[in-house]
Amino acid sequence: MTERRHEREFVRTFFTSPTAIEGEEDSAKMIRRAAQLRGMQAPDVWVPDNEDATAPSMRDEGVENIIEVVSEHGAEFPGEIHPRMVWHRDSPATRYQGFQHMLEIASSDTGAIEHIDGFVIPEVGDIDDWKKADEFFTIIENECGLEEGSLAMSVIIESGESELAMGKLRDEMGKATNNLERLFLFVDGEVDYTKDMRAMTPTGELPSWPELRHNTSRGASANGCIAIDGPYDDIRDVEGYHERMTENQAKGMLGIWSLTPGQVVEANQSPLPPKTGSWLLDVDGEQVELDSEDGVEVYDGDRVSLEETDGGYELRVGNDTRTLDEDELHEELLKLTSYVPSMDDIVDSMEEFEAAKEAGRGAIAMERSATLRIGGTEFDISTDRMWDEATYQAAMTPISLFQDVYENRPDQHDELNERYGAGVVERAMEVGL
Template sequence: MAERKHDREFVRTFFTSPTAVQGEEDSAKMIRSASGLRGMQAPDVWVPDNEDATAPSMRDEGADNIVEVVAENGADFPGEIHPRIVWHRDSPATRYQCLQHLLQIADPEKGAIEHIDGFVIPEVGDIDDWKKADEFFTIVENEYGLDEGSLKMSVIIESGQAELAMGTLREEMGKPTNNLERLFLLVDGEVDYTKDMRAITPTGALPEWPELRHNTSRGASAAGLIAVDGPYDDIRDVEGYRERMTDNQAKGMLGIWSLTPGQVVEANKSPLPPQTGSWLLDTGTQQVELTDEDGVQVYDGDRVSLEEDGGSYTLSVGGDEQTLDEDELREELLDLTEYVPSMDDIVDSMEEFEAAREGGTGAIAMEQSATLRIDGVEIDVSNDRMWDEATYQAAMTPIKLFQDVYENRPDQHEDLADLYSEDVVDRAMSVGQ
C-alpha cells in the first residue's frame, strides 16, 4: 500500500446535499441544514453537491450558496467539506464552468475557502482528463496565493475510462509535471457507470458491479488514497444498506455514499468494531447470530436440529443428518460457528499479544470458548487461534479506524464512550502506539 498523503486515513461517510433548491424562499435550505449536523449524524466528508443534486439552471446560485453557508458555518462543521462541482471529460464548456466555480468559491475574500478541504470532480475520463482537473486546481491555488496541492481533489469513477485510469495512478502521481498527489478519495458512481457501460438488466435495476468496487478499492490502496462506494438509493432498506457495507468492508472499502442523515448514522457505525461479541452459526443457507441467554449461545431456528440419545448425537443441518459422538459433534459445531469479536475483545487480545511480544514471545494462542444450546441440548466448544505479528497487524485495521475517528471527530467522543465505555475507549487509543 502506498504512503497516504493526507491526515485522514479513513472516510466512513460521504454525504451529499443540493446546493440550491428551486422554488424555495431560501434556496440554500438543504446545505444550511446539513452544515448544522453533529455527532453520529454528521459525515466524515460533507459534499455540498452543485452537480447532479442541483438543477443546471440553479448551479450558479448554488455556487453562491456554497460560499455563503460555508463562510458562515464551515468553521464549526465537524467533518471535512468537499463541494462537488461540474466537470465532464467530453465537454470543454462544462470544464470551463468548473474553473469559473472553482475561482468563485475559492476566493479568499469571500471567507469560504479557509473551511473547504477540497473539491469533488465527477465524470472524469482517462488519466489525461484527471490531469486537466488537477491543473485547474493548481491555477486556482496560484491565483489566490494558496499552497500548491493544498486543495484536495476527489474523483467519481463513472466510466470505463476512469476505471482503467486508476491502474496508472502509481506511475503518474508524484511526477513534476502534475500535482496529482492532491488526490484524496476515489468514489464509485454506479448509475453513470452503468450508462457508460451500456449495461442492461431485466428489471432496469442497477447491476451491483462488485468488480468496480473491488477495482476502486485496489486502486485506492495502491495509490495511497481512500475508496468510497456509491449511493444506495433505497433509503428505507436499512438491512440492505448494512449488507452492502459489510460486503464492501471485506473488499477494504470502508466508506460509502450517504443520502440521508439516517444513512450517515448507519455508515458511521458500520465499520467500527461491535459493542458486544457474538457467535454466528452456519445453517446451510446463511449465518445467523445466536442469542446470548445468561452466557449460553442459543439457536432458535428450524434449519438446524440436535438430539441426544445415550451419549450419541444426531445433528441435522438443512436436512443433512449426521450421527456423532461428543468429540465429533464438537468438531462439527466448531466448523459451523464463528465468533465476531467486540471492541473489548480485540483490545484484550492486542494487549495480551503486546505484553507477550515485549517478553520475547513471537506467537501466542488465544482461546475462544462458548456453550451452545440447540433444541435444549447443550455442548461446550472451544478452539485456539494463534496470534503472531501478522495477526496483530491485521487486527490493527479496525483499531486504526477507531483511532482515526476519535482523533478527527471530537464531536463523536460522547457517542463512542456511550457505545463502548470510557475504559475501552482509553485502552483502544493506547494499543499499537
C-alpha cells in the same frame, strides 16, 4: 499498504446536499441544514453538490450559496467539506465552468475557502483528464495565494476510462509536471458507470458491479487514497444498506455515499467494532446470530436440532441428519460456528499479544470457548487461534479506524464513550502506538 497523504486515514461517510433548490424562499436550505449536523448525523466528508443534485439553471446560485453557508458555518462543521463541481471528460465548456466555479469560491473575500478541504470532480476520463483537473487546482491555488497541493481532489469513477486510469496513476503521480498527490477519494458512481458500459438488467435495476468496487478499492489502496462506494438509493432498506456495507468492508472499501442523515448514522457506525461480541451459527448457508442467555449461546430455530443419544449425539442441519460421537460433534460445531469479536475482545487480544511480543514471544495461542444450546441440548466448544505479527496487524485495521475517528471527530466522543465505555475507549486509543 501505501501511506496516506492526507490527515484522514479513513472516511466512512460521503454525504451530498443540493446547493440550490428552485422555487424555495431560501434556495440554500438543504446545505444550510447539512452544515449544522453534528455527532453521528454529521458525515466525515460533506459534499455540497453543485452537479447532479442541483439543476443546471441553479448552479451559479449554488456557488453563491456555498460561499455564504460555508463562510458562516464551516469553522464549526466537524467533518471535512468538499464541494462537487461540474466536469465532463468530453466537454471543454463543462470543465471550464467547473474551473470558474471553483475559482469563484476560492477567491471570495468571505474566507469560505479557509473551511474547504478540496473539491470533488465527477465524470473524469483517462489519466490525461485527471491531470487537466489537477492543473486547474494548481492555477486556483496560485491565483488565490494558497499553497500548491493544499486543495484535495476527489474523483468519481463513472466510466470505463476512469476505471482504467486508476491503473496508470502510479506511473504519473509524483512527476514534477503534476500535483496528483492531492488526490484524496475515489468514489464509485454506478449509475453513470452503468450508462457508460451500456449495461442492462431484466428489471431495469442497476447491476451490483462488485468488480468496479474491487477495482476502486485496489486503486485507492495502491495510490494512498480512500475508496468510497456509490449511493444506495433505497433509503428505507436499512438491512440492504448494511449488507452492502458489509460486502464493501470485506473489499477494504470502508466508506459509502450517504443520501440522508439517517444513512449517515448507519454508515458512521457500520465499520466500527461492535459493542458486544456475538456467536454465529451457519444454518444452510445463512449466518444466524445466537442469543446469549446467562453465558450460554442459544439457537431457538427449527432448522438445526441437537439431541443426546446412547451412542453419542444426533445433529440435524436442514434435511441432513448425522450421528456423531463427542469429538466428531465438537469438530462439526466448530465448522458451523464463528465469533464476531467486540471492541473489548479485540483490544484484549492485542494487549495480550503486545505483552507476549515484549517478552520475546513471536506467536501465541488465543483460546475462544462457548457453551451452545441447540434444541435444549448444551455442548461446550473451544478452539485455539494462533496470533503472530500478521494477525496482529490485520486486527489493527478496525482499531486504527476507531483511533482515526476519535482523533478527527471530537463531536462523536460522547456517543463513542456511551457505546463502548470510557475504559475500553481509553485502552483502544493506546494499543498499537
